[in-house]
Amino acid sequence: MTETIKIKKGLDIPLDGAAERHIVDARSIERYAVKPPDVVGFTPRLLVAEGDSVVAGQPLVADKHDPRLFLPSPVSGTVEAIVRGEKRKLLEVVVCRNTQNIQNTQSNQNTLTPEAPIWWMIKERPFGTIANPDHQPKGIFISLRDTNPLAPDLDYALKGREQEFEAGIKALEAFATVHCVKADGPHPAGNVGTIVAALDPINKGECVWTVNAQDVANIGRWCLTGEYRPERVIAVGGPSAKAPHYYRVLCGACLKRISEAQLIDAVYPNLNTQNTPSIQTRIISGSPLSGTTVAPDGFLGMYDQQVCFIEEGDHYDFMGWLMPGLKKFSFSKTFLSGFLGQIVKMSKCQKADGNKDSLTFGLFDSLTPHYDFNTNVHGSVRPFLFTGSFERVFPFDIYPLQLIKACIVGDVELQEKLGIYEVEPEDFALCEFIDPSKTEIQTIIREALEVLRKEAIA
Amino acid sequence: MNLKWLEDWFEKIEPKGKWSWLGSTYEAFHTFAFTPKTVTKSGSHIRDAVDMKRSIIIVVIALIPALLFGMWNIGYQTYTANGTLSTFHFPLSTCFWFGFLRMLPMIAVSYIVGLFIEFAFAQYRHHEVNEGFLATGLLIPMIVPVTTPLWQLALAVAFAVIIGKEVFGGSGMNFLNPALVARAFLFFAYPTHMSGDSVWIANDLWGSDAIAGATPMGQLATGAHPSASALDMLIGTIPGSTCETSVIAIALGAILLLFTGIASWRIMLSVFLGGGAMGLLFNLLSTFHSPLSTYMQLPFYYHFLMGGFAFGAVFMATDPVTAAQTNCGKWIYGLLIGAFAVLLRVCNPAYPEGMMLSILFMNCMAPLIDHCVVAANIKRREKRTATLGKEVHNG
Numbered sequence: 128m129t130e131t132i133k134i135k136k137g138l139d140i141p142l143d144g145a146a147e148r149h150i151v152d153a154r155s156i157e158r159y160a161v162k163p164p165d166v167v168g169f170t171p172r173l174l175v176a177e178g179d180s181v182v183a184g185q186p187l188v189a190d191k192h193d194p195r196l197f198l199p200s201p202v203s204g205t206v207e208a209i210v211r212g213e214k215r216k217l218l219e220v221v222v223c224r225n226t227q228n229i230q231n232t233q234s235n236q237n238t239l240t241p242e243a244p245i246w247w248m249i250k251e252r253p254f255g256t257i258a259n260p261d262h263q264p265k266g267i268f269i270s271l272r273d274t275n276p277l278a279p280d281l282d283y284a285l286k287g288r289e290q291e292f293e294a295g296i297k298a299l300e301a302f303a304t305v306h307c308v309k310a311d312g313p314h315p316a317g318n319v320g321t322i323v324a325a326l327d328p329i330n331k332g333e334c335v336w337t338v339n340a341q342d343v344a345n346i347g348r349w350c351l352t353g354e355y356r357p358e359r360v361i362a363v364g365g366p367s368a369k370a371p372h373y374y375r376v377l378c379g380a381c382l383k384r385i386s387e388a389q390l391i392d393a394v395y396p397n398l399n400t401q402n403t404p405s406i407q408t409r410i411i412s413g414s415p416l417s418g419t420t421v422a423p424d425g426f427l428g429m430y431d432q433q434v435c436f437i438e439e440g441d442h443y444d445f446m447g448w449l450m451p452g453l454k455k456f457s458f459s460k461t462f463l464s465g466f467l468g469q470i471v472k473m474s475k476c477q478k479a480d481g482n483k484d485s486l487t488f489g490l491f492d493s494l495t496p497h498y499d500f501n502t503n504v505h506g507s508v509r510p511f512l513f514t515g516s517f518e519r520v521f522p523f524d525i526y527p528l529q530l531i532k533a534c535i536v537g538d539v540e541l542q543e544k545l546g547i548y549e550v551e552p553e554d555f556a557l558c559e560f561i562d563p564s565k566t567e568i569q570t571i572i573r574e575a576l577e578v579l580r581k582e583a584i585a
Numbered sequence: 586m587n588l589k590w591l592e593d594w595f596e597k598i599e600p601k602g603k604w605s606w607l608g609s610t611y612e613a614f615h616t617f618a619f620t621p622k623t624v625t626k627s628g629s630h631i632r633d634a635v636d637m638k639r640s641i642i643i644v645v646i647a648l649i650p651a652l653l654f655g656m657w658n659i660g661y662q663t664y665t666a667n668g669t670l671s672t673f674h675f676p677l678s679t680c681f682w683f684g685f686l687r688m689l690p691m692i693a694v695s696y697i698v699g700l701f702i703e704f705a706f707a708q709y710r711h712h713e714v715n716e717g718f719l720a721t722g723l724l725i726p727m728i729v730p731v732t733t734p735l736w737q738l739a740l741a742v743a744f745a746v747i748i749g750k751e752v753f754g755g756s757g758m759n760f761l762n763p764a765l766v767a768r769a770f771l772f773f774a775y776p777t778h779m780s781g782d783s784v785w786i787a788n789d790l791w792g793s794d795a796i797a798g799a800t801p802m803g804q805l806a807t808g809a810h811p812s813a814s815a816l817d818m819l820i821g822t823i824p825g826s827t828c829e830t831s832v833i834a835i836a837l838g839a840i841l842l843l844f845t846g847i848a849s850w851r852i853m854l855s856v857f858l859g860g861g862a863m864g865l866l867f868n869l870l871s872t873f874h875s876p877l878s879t880y881m882q883l884p885f886y887y888h889f890l891m892g893g894f895a896f897g898a899v900f901m902a903t904d905p906v907t908a909a910q911t912n913c914g915k916w917i918y919g920l921l922i923g924a925f926a927v928l929l930r931v932c933n934p935a936y937p938e939g940m941m942l943s944i945l946f947m948n949c950m951a952p953l954i955d956h957c958v959v960a961a962n963i964k965r966r967e968k969r970t971a972t973l974g975k976e977v978h979n980g
Contacts, residue, residue: 140631276631330970409630416629437631440624443592447620448638455634461643461845462634469844502624506636507616507713510757513640514910515849524966528910529959544963552628561633563640569628 129271132325134312136522138458138557142276142415142500144436146362148283150373154358158381159201160210160219160426161187165419166198166247168256168580171217179206180225184244184355187220192584196257198429199244201357201377219426237353239298239346244355248342249299250430252323252335253548254580264303264336266327269296271309271340274317275414277364278433279373281340284360288344295347299338307340314416315522320554324523329548341432361427363389365415365435366500367408379426382434386410386423389436407439409502416556417569440503447505455505456498458516458561464496471496509564520557523549527558531568534575539582542575552576592619609707613714637716643847644720647838648828648900652688652727654821655828659684659731662786662824666796684731687787688827691726694735698742699725706751717756717763717906718746724764724900727828728893728941729771730784732793737775741767761948762907765941772941780937785824798824802892802930805880806937811891818890829896832889839899848903851915856898857889859923864888867931880931888927897926897940907948914954922947 163171171188174197175181181204186197204224212218237243241260249258249267258264271281285292299305306326310316319337329335338346341359349355357378364371368389390408411418413431421427427434444450452462460466517527525546533541552569559568595615600607615621616638625632660680664670670680699722707714725742749766750759772779778793782803788794801811801823813823821831829835842848864885871881888894893901902908902922909918922943929939936942 142631328969330966332970411630415631418630420630435630441622443588443619443622445588445591445619446617447634448617448636448642452634457633457635457639459633459635459640459846461639461847465845500631502630503620503632504623504625505620505632505634506638507612507621507623509637509713509715510755512637512717512757513847513905514908515851515905515912515915516846518912524962526911526959526962529955544966545959546962546966556629559629560631561635563633563635563637565632565636567628 130306130308130326132308132310132316132322134310134316134321134325134522136519137274137313137315138520138561139274139313140276140416140500140560141456141498142435143366143497144364144368144371145277146279146364146371146373146433148280148373150360150375153374153376153380153384156376156380156384157224158207158221158383158426159204159224159377159379160221160381161198161200161379162219162426162429163188163198163217165429166257167254168584169196169198171198173209173217173220175206175220177206177209180204181206181222186244187222188217190257193259195241195260196247197244198247199355201355201379221426235353237350239301239350243349245342245346245349245357247429248338248346248357250337252320252337252551253329254576254583255551256580258336259334262334264334266323267299267303267305267336267338268319268323268326269305269307269338269340269343270317270319270322271307272317273432274310274312274314275416275433276314277362277371277435278317278414279360279362284341284373284432285344288347291344291347291351292340293347294351295338295343295345298346298350299336299343303336312522315520315554315557318554320549320551321522324525324549328524328546331543331548333548339430339432342430359427359432361431362433363436364433365411365437367438368436376427378429381424381426382410382412382421383424385434390423407441409437409439411435411437414553414556415500416560417553438501440501440505442503444503444505453496454499456496456500458520459563464498467496504565506563506565508566511564511566513563516561517558520561521555523554525549527555531555531558531566531571534571537575537578539579542579547572547575547579595619606708609712609714610704613704613707616713640847641716641719643841643845644900645723647841647847648720648723648727650834650837651828651831651896652723653681654831654834655727656684656688657681658821658830659687659787659827661822662798663788663796666786666798667788683790686790687731688726690735691729691733691738691827692723694739695725695742696722698739699746702743702746702751706755710755712755715756717750721745721763725767728764728768728826728896730779730795731787731827732784732795733771733778734793737771737778740774741770744770757906760907760952761945762901762904765901765945765948768941769945785826800824800892800937801887802937805883805891805930808879810879811887815887815890818887826893829893832895835895835899842899842903848899849905849908849915851912852903852908852919853898855916855919856902856923856926859920859925860888860894860898860927861885861923862920863924863927867927878931888930892930892938893940894923894926897944898923901940901944902947907951909951909954909958911955911958914951914958917954917958918947918951921950 163169170191172191174186181200183203184199187200188198190196200222202224204222207223208221210219247257251258308322315321345357360373360375410421412421412428415435455462521527530545552573555568555572600611657680660683699718703718745763745767749763753759782799783795783797786796786798788796801813804811819832843850867881909915925943926939
């Protein structure tokens with residue numbers, strides 16, 4: 128049933144702080160949030176008020192355009208807060224669990240329908256919206272390997288849930304052919320966009336559905352038992368995490384307890400006091416390449432399965448353009464670290480060949496660079512000058528630079544011709560990472576897709 | 586190293602209020618001293634350490650071997666031509682200092698004129714000053730004859746920066762290589778100073794007097810065999826433009842550019858392939874051609890060693906802004922540059938060196954090449970959609 132594909136183009140970013148293999152059960156976290164902005168194209172209509180009591184799986188917000196689509200409460204409890212941002216945009220609906228794990232009353236078997244509380248876990252491409260029940264997808268794609276930096280090992284995360292996973296697949300097969308794909312190769316091999324492009328690229332007018340592997344198990348559980356429990360094993364790590372490891376949580380969980388355990392210098396919970404810590408840490412829900420910044424007491428994103436702690440890089444770098452840069456990571460090998468990295472790589476190849484010389488290899492191993500990563504942009508914004516590097520990390524039959532430029536100038540026709548329907552912003556994350564011009568490529572792609580999406584529904 | 590005082594000083598002198606129009610200049614110097622402390626706001630939270638400054642500085646570093654050898658060769662040519670070198674035991678370092686003093690004013694003029702215009706345009710547009718000229722400003726004095734008068738150089742730099750680049754919107758928007766625009770300007774505006782046999786060797790430390798001495802290509806254009814051996818040309822101890830004679834020094838720069846990934850290996854390789862293929866073609870034709878032309882019979886690799894071929898292939902054709910931008914397009918672009926350069930050399934005696942014109946011509950063609958390459962991708966996609974439509978229709 129599992130298909131495999133091999134991807135060559137890409138880049139694995141050597142970020143420190145990978146999660147160690149032990150899972151801490153954090154399902155007892157009390158507060159949860161549903162975040163409508165995480166769901167592309169979802170116009171929320173609030174169904175509850177502060178103080179209402181809700182049960183797990185009960186709709187909290189519905190989509191204004193399609194009332195069948197809604198975001199349910201992950202737990203049973205009380206609606207604690209409704210958080211709004213600028214222009215009264217609904218940001219979060221916070222639910223506080225007030226009784227110990229009230230199970231859903233129904234415990235019979237279920238079939239997967241658009242009215243089911245787990246429907247929101249099925250996403251649709253192009254655009255990355257919740258799957259539209261009126262559309263006929265040409266396939267449902269599930270990636271069995273997350274290749275994002277510091278991402279969880281899905282085999283490990285799904286251990287013990289095989290039966291639920293099978294049931295989830297069976298439920299999804301009622302809608303279209305399901306492709307479970309294990310991609311081999313560097314990031315973005317495991318991105319579902321890469322997989323779709325490799326197996327069956329999306330043409331204009333077509334759509335595919337995609338589901339996170341862990342959510343397939345959640346769908347399976349719901350189908351088997353009728354219980355809505357959106358459980359995820361998340362990888363918590365990053366260069367600034369104290370003890371990177373896995374947590375088992377429910378989606379939308381408050382990260383306060385995790386932040387307290389992970390933040391070095393115990394920056395939190397003293398954030399409100401006068402002594403500002405010397406090093407600020409950014410907490411990212413989702414991949415460091417495309418996730419969202421959250422507060423230490425913020426909530427896990429709707430579709431995220433990792434949390435990353437990384438140092439804020441808001442400091443100057445003296446003559447960064449001239450210094451050797453032994454600890455700087457660059458795809459381009461323009462720093463000495465790239466030169467050393469190459470030597471180490473070559474020595475490792477030789478070692479694999481069985482040509483052993485312990486003295487030199489010991490030396491080379493000690494030279495293996497440990498890169499400093501932070502959130503500094505490392506430069507100023509410039510026009511596109513250099514070409515050819517995007518193609519090396521972008522495994523699509525698409526000309527990335529040309530598509531980005533078409534998006535910048537807003538030429539919709541050209542975007543369609545160049546294959547905009549095959550991509551999502553996250554597919555351009557590595558291009559954005561390596562870009563010496565420091566262009567906000569994911570934002571550009573997202574905005575272009577939004578224009579197309581609004582045109583499509585109009 | 587604690588540079589807090591310098592960070593604070595820069596923050597203190599940041600132009601505000603009535604001085605805020607100086608923002609671009611301030612920003613240029615500030616980012617020269619410190620990579621900014623901007624943090625990511627959207628998209629990828631972590632970013633690659635490389636930026637435009639770093640990329641451009643790699644090009645400048647790659648030019649240094651050719652620059653240093655060129656300086657030495659300027660002196661070497663002068664002292665050989667006036668006989669000093671053979672008359673007594675003469676320290677070779679003197680050759681270098683002679684060349685160094687000849688090159689220094691040229692480099693200074695190029696940077697001062699060019700950067701002044703760059704800063705003026707950036708200020709006027711409230712843009713940040715782009716780093717691109719750091720490479721261009723060094724390239725221009727490296728590809729002109731050593732006897733070029735400084736005022737001509739200044740005019741050429743101004744022409745290149747304004748007409749070659751800024752009128753299109755600055756670095757990244759130009760379609761012609763600015764350094765070659767400067768050279769082409771000199772070539773057509775002051776032909777007597779740019780070609781012939783008496784421009785390549787400086788007579789003395791100052792002034793634009795020259796000693797007669799033909800380049801290998803100059804000799805070939807008259808039908809003679811080049812007097813220099815292939816080894817001389819490889820090492821670069823021949824008359825020529827200031828810093829483009831040594832293929833070995835250029836190769837050192839090429840290694841750095843290719844290792845760091847700053848220059849495209851596709852372009853570099855294909856220029857040589859194209860030039861070599863054209864050279865071989867001429868060798869083949871020469872067997873049918875009567876009377877036999879010396880130029881046509883020339884072994885193909887001579888084309889790589891003579892004139893600006895190697896320098897053009899490594900530093901000019903690979904300029905990413907003016908080259909083709911698609912990988913497939915780069916192959917076509919490079920092959921044609923090499924082929925046209927050799928074609929011009931052999932078949933057009935009016936232009937002894939074809940590399941400059943060949944690259945400029947292909948600069949103009951690069952967008953067309955890319956258009957065709959991208960059109961093939963578009964067609965493939967349309968075909969996919971079309972077959973899909975048919976399937977639906979049949980089903």
